[in-house]
Amino acid sequence: MEIYPHQLLFNKDTQWNLDGGSVVGVADIERYRLPGHEKANELVFVNGRFDLNLSKFISPGLQVLALENASEHSELIEKHFGHSAEYLKDGMHALNTALMQGGAFVYVPAGVELAHPVYVYHVTDARAHDALALPRSLVFVGKNAQLQWVENFVTLGSGSSLTNQVTEVVVDTDARFYHYKLQQDSKEASLVSSTHIRQIGKSFAYAVTISLDGHIVRNNTHMVMEAEYCESHMYGIYLLQGKTHVDNHTIVDNVKPNCYSNELYKGVIGDEATGVFNGKIFVRQDAQKTNAYQSNKNILLSEGASMNTKPQLEIFADDVKCSHGCTIGRLDEEGLFYLQSRGIPEKQAKSLLLHGFTSDILEKIQLDPIREYAEESIHRRLEML
Amino acid sequence: MLKIENLQAGIEGKQILKGINLDIKPGEVHAIMGPNGSGKSTLASVLAGRENYEVTGGSVTFDGKDLLELAPEERAGEGLFLAFQYPVEIPGLSTTNFIKTAVNEVRKYRGQEALDAVGFLKYMKEKMAMMNMDQSLLSRPLNEGFSGGEKKRNEIFQMAMLEPKLSILDETDSGLDIDAIRIVSNGVNKLRGKNNSVLVITHYQRLLDYIVPDFVHVLYKGRIVKSGTKELALELEERGYDFIKNEVNVGEEA
Numbered sequence A: 001m002e003i004y005p006h007q008l009l010f011n012k013d014t015q016w017n018l019d020g021g022s023v024v025g026v027a028d029i030e031r032y033r034l035p036g037h038e039k040a041n042e043l044v045f046v047n048g049r050f051d052l053n054l055s056k057f058i059s060p061g062l063q064v065l066a067l068e069n070a071s072e073h074s075e076l077i078e079k080h081f082g083h084s085a086e087y088l089k090d091g092m093h094a095l096n097t098a099l100m101q102g103g104a105f106v107y108v109p110a111g112v113e114l115a116h117p118v119y120v121y122h123v124t125d126a127r128a129h130d131a132l133a134l135p136r137s138l139v140f141v142g143k144n145a146q147l148q149w150v151e152n153f154v155t156l157g158s159g160s161s162l163t164n165q166v167t168e169v170v171v172d173t174d175a176r177f178y179h180y181k182l183q184q185d186s187k188e189a190s191l192v193s194s195t196h197i198r199q200i201g202k203s204f205a206y207a208v209t210i211s212l213d214g215h216i217v218r219n220n221t222h223m224v225m226e227a228e229y230c231e232s233h234m235y236g237i238y239l240l241q242g243k244t245h246v247d248n249h250t251i252v253d254n255v256k257p258n259c260y261s262n263e264l265y266k267g268v269i270g271d272e273a274t275g276v277f278n279g280k281i282f283v284r285q286d287a288q289k290t291n292a293y294q295s296n297k298n299i300l301l302s303e304g305a306s307m308n309t310k311p312q313l314e315i316f317a318d319d320v321k322c323s324h325g326c327t328i329g330r331l332d333e334e335g336l337f338y339l340q341s342r343g344i345p346e347k348q349a350k351s352l353l354l355h356g357f358t359s360d361i362l363e364k365i366q367l368d369p370i371r372e373y374a375e376e377s378i379h380r381r382l383e384m385l
Numbered sequence B: 001m002l003k004i005e006n007l008q009a010g011i012e013g014k015q016i017l018k019g020i021n022l023d024i025k026p027g028e029v030h031a032i033m034g035p036n037g038s039g040k041s042t043l044a045s046v047l048a049g050r051e052n053y054e055v056t057g058g059s060v061t062f063d064g065k066d067l068l069e070l071a072p073e074e075r076a077g078e079g080l081f082l083a084f085q086y087p088v089e090i091p092g093l094s095t096t097n098f099i100k101t102a103v104n105e106v107r108k109y110r111g112q113e114a115l116d117a118v119g120f121l122k123y124m125k126e127k128m129a130m131m132n133m134d135q136s137l138l139s140r141p142l143n144e145g146f147s148g149g150e151k152k153r154n155e156i157f158q159m160a161m162l163e164p165k166l167s168i169l170d171e172t173d174s175g176l177d178i179d180a181i182r183i184v185s186n187g188v189n190k191l192r193g194k195n196n197s198v199l200v201i202t203h204y205q206r207l208l209d210y211i212v213p214d215f216v217h218v219l220y221k222g223r224i225v226k227s228g229t230k231e232l233a234l235e236l237e238e239r240g241y242d243f244i245k246n247e248v249n250v251g252e253e254a
């Protein structure tokens, strides 16, 4: 089953409010700040608008500007803003582009390896009204530069919300870009989160997406490798309960030869939750010697849970190494019995098995405070199962 | 210690155990031999509480308790241990963490205090020395990519850590090299005492040179068809199972 979030928009019962005079202060978001924030840059969007007052930048060299004030970078912006539209020809993306206001332009100059990560908070205020937010950013990581980018999604209040976010990232030659996305928003919060990474020189890109909560979550994660010898990694975990729906649509586009990509998504789905994985790998005619791997593994915990997975390879070159695979199964009964036979009670044995299942993805988070935070969140979630 | 009476069990409607009787007293070592597919592992699994086997008749008491009423983890707490014929690989779960959880859960069941990190480490070091267990295996994910012999060693190490009253060893010797058989047997013998019993399932007489049984039973088509002392194992080694099969099959025809 696929759910198209735009259907939400036209639900007659829902009154959407696009930044209708909401005021979000430091106190409102304090408790959502992520561990390690003392040593992080913090970029805050409120209802889709970059909020300079709530943000904090500590890294020398890092430039964060309102998109409309970034005229000194107009050449870059013209070249790269909207590139994702070639890959996302849907209404949600168009809506973001048409109505977004107050986006951000993030610039890491050549040679600047940011020691501190950038924590990005997408805050949507649904306290007084239902809310719609359309955050937009364009990130440019210059030659030999490095950026660690952590995104967190927060809906305030109990109204319904839709956050429809687009981040376009450009990674230049010998640059490294690390992206961690944390999704554990309220049960009323829906999210469309598009991350479009364009590698324009031989470079390294890395994305880990952790989805734990929300109403309907749709992730579009793209790696477009437009230069030779690019390397990209895409990992994800979704642990779903209740009626949460999480949809991961990924694209790896090999445009030039000799690129490497590795993709692994794992899901644990309980209650009446649903998941979708749709992973596309394109290997263009020019992209000889591509190495592309993709895998999606799922465990269903209940009768009512469901998962649809669809790996797709479209290969137009002849000398490539590609593999993909997917599994959907139940918790390993042999393993469960083995642990129980050693005196470990069933509930705890299940939790240990699931910890084991998710551990290799968690290990991919290379930013210690964020990995520990994700581990704790997952631990708490597994205790609840 | 363990009393099995007329135990009948099967899976998916297929009868595998057709009336097993066995009485193991404290301190005794019993060996079960028998051709492939005769039901040895099924018996071991039923005793350990594997859910997908259905018990259709008979009873099992363990130290006076109705064993069949207990969940697998409770059986472990009561002091039953099964060394698996095919130990399960659990990706992502560190062997040490697993053993620590198991030890402390079993201690909790037995009304003992949990070991703290230091206490556990000390206890584990002792048992590692006793079992010649390699540290490098313990830091790896549980059984993942272990060689056949390493898996078996790990089973016996877990046995040593959990200090069971009754250990059931299901073909622990297959896959072990000659030195490892000696080490594992020594370990088993060290745990053997006047209150600790062992049930050894094996195809080979060789193991029984090291772990000398008080009784040897032959399981065939879901029944114990012959019992004797350790000399029976020697006779089987020499003559194979045919003479027993013939006796049984003749008996069935009559």
Ligand SMILES: Nc1ncnc2c1ncn2[C@@H]1O[C@H](COP(=O)(O)OP(=O)(O)OP(=O)(O)O)[C@@H](O)[C@H]1O
Pocket: B011, B012, B014, B016, B034, B035, B036, B037, B038, B039, B040, B041, B042, B043, B085
């Ligand atoms: N899950 C199952 N589904 C169907 N049949 C099974 C299952 N488990 C065991 N059996 C059957 O039950 C019979 C007894 O199997 P069991 O594993 O107990 O034999 P065994 O005596 O341990 O043999 P071996 O010496 O080869 O280990 C076999 O015929 C086997 O195929």
Ligand SMILES: [Mg+2]
Pocket: B040, B041, B042, B085, B170, B171
């Ligand atoms: Mg067997």
